[in-house]
Amino acid sequence: xxxxxxxxxxxxxxxxxxxxxxxxxxxxxxxxxxxxxxxxxxxxxxxxxxxxxxxxxxxxxxxxxxxxxxxxxxxxxxxxxxxxxxxxxxxxxxxxxxxxxxxxxxxxxxxxxxxxxxxxxxxxxxxxxxxxxxxxxxxxxxxxxxxxxxxxxxxxxxxxxxxxxxxxxxxxxxxxxxxxxxxxxxxxxxxxxxxxxxxxxxxxxxxxxxxxxxxxxxxxxxxxxxxxxxxxxxxxxxxxxxxxxxxxxxxxxxxxxxxxxxxxxxxxxxxxxxxxxxxxxxxxxxxxxxxxxxxxxxxxxxxxxxxxxxxxxxxxxxxxxxxxxxxxxxxxxxxxxxxxxxxxxxxxxxxxxxxxxxxxxxxxxxxxxxxxxxxxxxxxxxxxxxxxxxxxxxxxxxxxxxxxxxxxxxxxxxxxxxxxxxxxxxxxxxxxxxxxxxxxxxxxxxxxxxxxxxxxxxxxxxxxxxxxxxxxxxxxxxxxxxxxxxxxxxxxxxxxxxxxxxxxxxxxxxxxxxxxxxxxxxxxxxxxxxxxxxxxxxxxxxxxxxxxxxxxxxxxxxxxxxxxxxxxxxxxxxxxxxxxxxxxxxxxxxxxxxxxxxxxxxxxxxxxxxxxxxxxxxxxxxxxxxxxxxxxxxxxxxxxxxxxxxxxxxxxxxxxxxxxxxxxxxxxxxxxxxxxxxxxxxxxxxxxxxxxxxxxxxxxxxxxxxxxxxxxxxxxxxxxxxxxxxxxxxxxxxxxxxxxxxxxxxxxxxxxxxxxxxxxxxxxxxxxxxxxxxxxxxxxxxxxxxx
Amino acid sequence: xxxxxxxxxxxxxxxxxxxxxxxxxxxxxxxxxxxxxxxxxxxxxxxxxxxxxxxxxxxxxxxxxxxxxxxxxxxxxxxxxxxxxxxxxxxxxxxxxxxxxxxxxxxxxxxxxxxxx
Numbered sequence: 093x094x095x096x097x098x099x100x101x102x103x104x105x106x107x108x109x110x111x112x113x114x115x116x117x118x119x120x121x122x123x124x125x126x127x128x129x130x131x132x133x134x135x136x137x138x139x140x141x142x143x144x145x146x147x148x149x150x151x152x153x154x155x156x157x158x159x160x161x162x163x164x165x166x167x168x169x170x171x172x173x174x175x176x177x178x179x180x181x182x183x184x185x186x187x188x189x190x191x192x193x194x195x196x197x198x199x200x201x202x203x204x205x206x207x208x209x210x211x212x213x214x215x216x217x218x219x220x221x222x223x224x225x226x227x228x229x230x231x232x233x234x235x236x237x238x239x240x241x242x243x244x245x246x247x248x249x250x251x252x253x254x255x256x257x258x259x260x261x262x263x264x265x266x267x268x269x270x271x272x273x274x275x276x277x278x279x280x281x282x283x284x285x286x287x288x289x290x291x292x293x294x295x296x297x298x299x300x301x302x303x304x305x306x307x308x309x310x311x312x313x314x315x316x317x318x319x320x321x322x323x324x325x326x327x328x329x330x331x332x333x334x335x336x337x338x339x340x341x342x343x344x345x346x347x348x349x350x351x352x353x354x355x356x357x358x359x360x361x362x363x364x365x366x367x368x369x370x371x372x373x374x375x376x377x378x379x380x381x382x383x384x385x386x387x388x389x390x391x392x393x394x395x396x397x398x399x400x401x402x403x404x405x406x407x408x409x410x411x412x413x414x415x416x417x418x419x420x421x422x423x424x425x426x427x428x429x430x431x432x433x434x435x436x437x438x439x440x441x442x443x444x445x446x447x448x449x450x451x452x453x454x455x456x457x458x459x460x461x462x463x464x465x466x467x468x469x470x471x472x473x474x475x476x477x478x479x480x481x482x483x484x485x486x487x488x489x490x491x492x493x494x495x496x497x498x499x500x501x502x503x504x505x506x507x508x509x510x511x512x513x514x515x516x517x518x519x520x521x522x523x524x525x526x527x528x529x530x531x532x533x534x535x536x537x538x539x540x541x542x543x544x545x546x547x548x549x550x551x552x553x554x555x556x557x558x559x560x561x562x563x564x565x566x567x568x569x570x571x572x573x574x575x576x577x578x579x580x581x582x583x584x585x586x587x588x589x590x591x592x593x594x595x596x597x598x599x600x601x602x603x604x605x606x607x608x609x610x611x612x613x614x615x616x617x618x619x620x621x622x623x624x625x626x627x628x629x630x631x632x633x634x635x636x637x638x639x640x641x642x643x644x645x646x647x648x649x650x651x652x653x654x655x656x657x658x659x660x661x662x663x664x665x666x667x668x669x670x671x672x673x674x675x676x677x678x679x680x681x682x683x684x685x686x687x688x689x690x691x692x693x694x695x696x697x698x699x700x701x702x703x704x705x706x707x708x709x710x711x712x713x714x715x716x717x718x719x720x721x722x723x724x725x726x727x728x729x730x731x732x733x734x735x736x737x738x739x740x741x742x743x744x745x746x747x748x749x750x751x752x753x754x755x756x757x758x759x760x761x762x763x764x765x766x767x768x769x770x771x772x773x774x775x776x777x778x779x780x781x782x783x784x785x786x787x788x789x790x791x792x793x794x795x796x797x798x799x800x801x802x803x804x805x806x807x808x809x810x811x812x813x814x815x816x817x818x819x820x821x822x823x824x825x826x827x828x829x830x831x832x833x834x835x836x837x838x839x840x841x842x843x844x845x846x847x848x849x850x851x852x853x854x855x856x857x858x859x860x861x862x863x864x865x866x867x868x869x870x871x872x873x874x875x876x877x878x879x
Numbered sequence: 880x881x882x883x884x885x886x887x888x889x890x891x892x893x894x895x896x897x898x899x900x901x902x903x904x905x906x907x908x909x910x911x912x913x914x915x916x917x918x919x920x921x922x923x924x925x926x927x928x929x930x931x932x933x934x935x936x937x938x939x940x941x942x943x944x945x946x947x948x949x950x951x952x953x954x955x956x957x958x959x960x961x962x963x964x965x966x967x968x969x970x971x972x973x974x975x976x977x978x979x980x981x982x983x984x985x986x987x988x989x990x991x992x993x994x995x996x
Binding site: 658689748823 | 892960961983
């Protein structure tokens with residue numbers, strides 16, 4: 093017996109450890125057991141997944157044909173009882189109720205007498221029940237029972253191995269699906285492409301009819317991107333909705349459910365959130381699990397688990413793609429920035445080629461409007477008119493296709509193809525005049541996006557100029573805004589991009605300096621031209637002076653003898669008898685002399701008798717010369733002279749007339765200080781509005797001029813003195829005004845009076861024609877009557 | 880008989896003026912420069928002086944100034960070959976500024992005007 097038992101167990105172990113399939117192993121074990129115990133039939137009933145039913149899986153008679161299939165509910169028959177109690181049970185057909193409870197077994201063995209059930213289980217899991225069937229009433233020996241027990245343990249072990257293997261296979265399959273998904277997701281960083289892959293792959297892996305995806309902005313909660321695939325019966329729930337759904341604590345948040353569409357078809361959906369670094373990023377939702385027979389099925393927990401796992405992969409991939417997109421757009425921005433800077437660099441180079449304001453403005457406008465430049469549709473340069481306090485349109489340009497092919501540098505130096513008429517723009521520099529005026533006033537750029545509604549456009553602009561958006565930057569030079577540059581994209585309607593505007597902001601300072609320099613240059617040039625003109629005139633007047641002094645010298649030498657000749661001829665004529673032939677001769681002399689005298693007058697008129705008196709003189713020396721003339725008078729009155737002379741440029745004037753002015757003033761001072769005093773003479777340069785002047789201040793200590801006569805002192809023929817013409821101050825004033833200067837009086841009663849004579853240096857005397865001075869001189873009449 | 884002084888460095892001019900003025904019934908004194916003229920002014924109670932401007936030793940302008948200083952009421956006529964001395968305000972002190980001409984009518988009528996009575 094013992095040998096037989098050992099042989100049985102050996103065989104069992106061999107089967108248990110063999111490499112044949114689990115089904116074969118179980119079959120063999122059941123078969124061996126039946127043969128060893130010499131029972132008619134050994135059956136194995138497996139517990140189903142729901143753990144409610146025991147289904148016949150194996151029979152020692154070989155495969156179970158479909159019509160022989162049978163099952164017991166838990167607790168039903170011997171099989172059900174054993175599964176329910178996990179205890180061995182043996183019954184006889186003869187026992188009451190046994191046949192009824194186990195009737196189903198009659199199909200397999202109509203004449204069974206004994207039924208013995210053994211649980212097939214390990215420490216914690218019941219796999220099924222082993223049932224032994226025999227036609228005789230029999231009791232198993234303890235050794236037999238032990239053998240059966242060992243057999244059931246081996247069956248359980250095998251079944252557990254099978255289960256584990258199945259589980260492992262499933263996991264491997266799942267992993268390979270995830271691997272495929274990962275591969276698909278990592279194949280691209282293009283966001284659009286990726287989103288499409290995500291929804292299609294998800295739908296396929298879950299075997300869903302449709303899938304939808306939404307990514308939201310973490311801050312604004314706005315939908316950033318979304319993608320769909322297949323049949324979507326209704327929009328997927330919003331990501332926040334899913335979090336609001338109360339899910340069981342042990343489950344990850346999700347939404348699952350069903351609904352009926354308009355056609356009465358029931359649809360199922362499953363949605364899980366996409367989270368990245370704890371932040372809600374979006375949601376992925378699948379619709380209707382696809383069955384092989386075309387049916388619409390709900391999703392099971394395994395689908396949910398898979399979708400979760402996929403969600404992790406998806407969110408990473410999308411985050412990568414979004415980051416990549418950001419990096420890409422940053423790179424693109426950098427590239428545009430570099431391009432703008434390159435444009436500025438070339439533009440700077442072009443601006444160095446000229447100092448002509450006109451040309452500079454054209455280069456600037458080309459740079460702004462060229463396609464290969466900053467590419468604005470239209471650009472206008474405006475400059476501040478300081479005198480009128482307005483911003484004036486100077487030059488404008490529109491983009492043109494004409495110079496498209498040219499290299500930038502060459503194109504910048506080409507003439508403007510499309511000009512914009514802006515010369516009539518005049519915008520008052522007031523805060524209520526819109527962004528253009530404000531740019532200059534505030535010295536900062538303005539980007540006006542809705543100029544019409546917000547009144548960004550100054551009212552002074554023509555109505556046809558109505559951009560929906562424009563940008564204006566100040567032209568700055570040494571902390572002053574000398575103008576503004578305005579750009580817009582009115583023609584094409586494109587929005588203004590950030591990079592060229594940034595470039596323009598940077599450029600406006602340089603442009604301001606360049607324009608200011610050009611302005612200075614043109615001023616210098618104009619001054620230079622004026623100086624050249626003055627030099628020419630001076631040369632001309634020198635030549636004329638030399639010529640006229642020669643001519644007038646000769647004319648004067650001739651005039652005296654002519655007067656004698658003519659005068660005596662007339663006397664002779666009176667003495668000669670009218671009928672004498674001598675009379676005719678004398679008359680010839682008279683007529684010829686008259687003719688010569690007339691000729692002399694004409695010559696003297698032509699040479700301009702007074703021109704030769706104008707020259708460049710040292711004012712201090714003129715004062716010294718005049719002081720010499722009055723020295724005797726000063727000494728007689730015990731007047732001390734204090735001279736405070738500054739070094740001065742030479743003055744273009746008629747020295748004799750100017751000396752006359754000082755002579756008259758010194759005479760007056762003498763008169764005022766008969767009992768002695770101090771005469772202070774001070775010279776100094778004065779910068780006035782219209783140029784440089786030289787001033788002489790002559791101060792006496794004669795007690796000042798009485799108030800009642802002060803207003804009369806410049807009147808001709810007014811005198812408080814006992815003698816003199818009373819013309820002294822009148823003459824002085826006339827001479828000074830003919831030199832385009834001024835006489836001022838500072839009267840300090842009880843102390844003295846100061847006369848200040850200021851005369852302009854060079855320019856004005858020369859620029860205002862010498863002829864004008866002559867004309868003025870001829871209007872002055874010689875005084876009549878004595879004073 | 881009214882007394883007139885003619886001062887001119889040109890002898891021919893002095894002669895011409897004296898002849899013409901004597902003919903008009905004046906007593907005429909002559910001087911060849913400003914200094915001589917002043918001497919006569921100081922000695923003789925004159926009614927009128929005719930001064931040339933460009934003269935040696937003392938010119939007519941200085942003579943004019945000194946005469947007017949001494950006898951502000953004595954009429955002084957300037958008779959000169961130079962029109963441009965009109966610009967010199969020192970000449971404004973004279974009573975008449977005449978440019979010399981072979982036709983002495985202007986001179987004579989001016990003299991008449993100052994010596995009417």
